[in-house]
Amino acid sequence: MRNLGRNILLFAASAVFLVYVLAPVAWLVSSSVQQESEITSRPPQWIPRQPTLENFRAIFEAEEKQVTYETRRQGDPATGGFIPSTARDLVPAMWNSLIVAVAVVVLNLLVGVPAAYAMAKIRFIGRSSSIYFMLSTRVIPDIALVVPFFLFIHKLGLLDHLGSLIITYLAITIPFTVFILVSYFESLPDELDKAARVDGCSRLQTLLRVYVPLATPSLVAVVLFTFLTSWNEFLLALMFTQTPASQTMPIVVAAFTSDFTISFSFINAAGVIAVIPPVVLAVVFERYIVSGLTAGAVKG
């Protein structure tokens, strides 16, 4: 009977936290499919009676329909009628975000994995200094990077270029990547290293043939973290992108929120679209996040 009481308590607590975590997002989704009449009701319509996917259609079709001052009232009256001219920027912006994120992930792996292996498994002069150095670079707030980067990139003429984002994102992702990888590598047995070297592997070969295959959970975690950090990053993207050519998704979405002529459901729809890719990734790879953060135990 104590078990029943315990389970009830646990379920109740879970319910509370589940509501805490999901309710705002549920409201976001609900709002995104509401028609204008419902969304402007007081009190709000918690569950829409007449949901519409009009907003989503508008976003994806916005590229084809050239929206001008005259035509911006073309939107479905059900959703308020106003489609911002910047609507068509959302999908391309997501592409930009994707390109940047993938590039940053790849570079993180190329740079971070060898460095992490060296710091975890090789005893060399300067090892602890390297570790402190790497950790201390993460303490610097992004704000402090903004001005120097801006001036520098401006000078190089890269201001509206995705490359500028890729480079600056490396500064905020690499330390964390290396940190995760180092602690995971350290948890893998040292003797595998010795066996591989006696078997004829150079350090690099040991890394590639023995340790990388064994580090899959933490590699997945690293890819996930780096991708999300990149995808979600706002401040630096705000600084360095000026036209839709290079704007990433957060910038475009932010522009929507400050535009008072847009219907609320449209903004929420944009929010939903922005949210889906990272959430799907996170939920799908959930178990790697925890195991990648902790040092895993490897048998064998």
Add this chain to the structure above:
Amino acid sequence: MARITLNSVGKRYPNGFAALEDLSLAIADKEFLVLLGPSGCGKSTTLNLIAGLEDVTAGSLYFDDVLMNVVPAHRRDVAMVFQSYALYPHKSVYENIAFGLRMRGHPRAEIESRVKDAARRLEIEPLLERRPHQLSGGQRQRVALGRALVRQPAAFLMDEPLSNLDAALRIAMRAEIKQLHHTMRTTFVYVTHDQAEALTLADRIVVMREGVIQQIGSPEEIYDRPRNTFVASFLGNPPINYLEGALAGDGAGMRFERGALRLALPPALAQPLRGQAGRPVRLGLRAEDVDERRAPRAGETLQGRVFSVMPVGSDQYLGLESEGTQLFFRVGRDVRHREGDNVALSVNTNRVQVFDPSSGASLLWQ
């Protein structure tokens, strides 16, 4: 096929700790050399230096007169078996064994035949497609051996490979390793802290303590003619008994005295001790060097009171209190004594050891 030579080798870590200091050792081609000692004595460090897993910080290391100090591990022709086997968890048994050959660029057909051959020899052929985590400890051990075997290296290095096995398996594997050495006809360098293992397997034993070699010799030499108390204590089970006392007499009448105890030293032993009557010494008496069945004679008798009787299967360990100290002897199962009995044991005085009490150095063998 290699001779391995260490000349004044030292290993000092960046934090200042010196694991080895001025160590010189010549390992002959094809011999089975055992590095024996307690943990921390530097035996594994020595093995790592030979393998190239760590670098020599002083002195020189040679394989067949070729200086190896700066040659990294992956370019040395040695194979190693680790205490925890260190099998690659993500590779099959076949892949584990083949890995070393693959890294050295041998053709696929050759690799396959060599791997199958080694697997057959170690009786692990049916396991070739399995992963390490599906194997028992003994099977993993064989795979680790197979991985080393298949390389046909100049030298085999083994770092306490049997420590993780249970007792019965350990004895069986010892025999197999000895057999392997016989068939492979290659240099074996074997590290262990188990003195029984060393005595069984070695052509020569190197006893080490805190980075310094105590003695090098055949198992018989080390056991019968230890150079100091450390070596004498380390080998033998139960450990050697010590009695502090003094030398007395001279020539044919030379003897060891402690309280009422008088042990006559045979001429062969008395020879190096000539003219040292009165010198305080430490007598070493191994647990098996008493004979219960022989009638005790003067100058060969040890008297005492039994304080413990521990049967251990085929023998008994008898705890004897004599002349103020506690001694342990191994006697036959049929010997019947009880606690509190006073006994007189006949001592095999040909096999006693005599040491200097302060330095521990043997006065008989140097």
Add this chain to the structure above:
Amino acid sequence: MSARIGALPGAFRAAPVSRYDQAAAMWLLAPMLVVLLAVAVFPVLYSFWVSLFDLKLTRPHRVPFVWFENYATVFQDPLFWSSVWRTTWFTLMSVTAILVIALLIAILLNEEFPGRRFLSAMLLVPWAIPYVANGLMWKWIYDSGYGALNGLLLQLDFIDKYMFWLGDPDKTLALIANAFVWKEVPLAAILLLVGLKSIPADLYSAARVDGANLWRRFVHITLPGLRPAFMLVMIYETMMAIRHFDLFFILTEGGPAEASHVLAWQVYVETFRKLSFGTGSALAYIMALVTFLLAFWLIRMLGRKL
């Protein structure tokens, strides 16, 4: 046993670390060092350099060298000090809330019960969504015209008419903190959960045998065992809160009337609205320095207790 053997020479001077290993390590480490030096170290140094100039993009041709005048300007600006105060308040509020809520969730997730996996997967949703979307979402919830907060409170009779939440200077920081906390709690909870799981089960068994009840076990085993993870989360979230920018941009743009004008916002305004790069740099540099020292101090002070 130290005789020289044969005719082979004995002396050989070598480094305490393998030559090969040292070289291999350097090669493996080089890309990271180069990248970090270029994108993390260099900008910080450069920003210090810039802060010594009176660089205003409004008049880019005249850039006098002014030593530490920019810093003086910053320190004499009352807005700077009020920003510091607001940032501190925001940080304290947020970090406390995060730690409390995350601890509760972590304790819950440490128990085995059906549906636990579902909860922990759902927990990742706030963490995964971008801050922009987070801001958008809460802005809509807080909306004065049609927002959910208003609606809910009205339906529950806590208020009698819709309120302009984000326009109330007393409530702004708290509202933003709420959004911030909501998004940061998952990661904190996971880190604390990892810490909880690392406490050996044997300790609990021994305590039970010793007669300790649930509360006692919590106080004497769980809390001490959780200390390293707790410290980590506290330090990390403090760093995150101090430098946070995104929500302030989306929700209030520093308003109303500077109610949410925090340090990060100050840097943005100074640099990109007033286009005064000199003072902006100085400000950013001060922030960086303070953050760095704070991290250092926190680690030292809390680390010593480990």
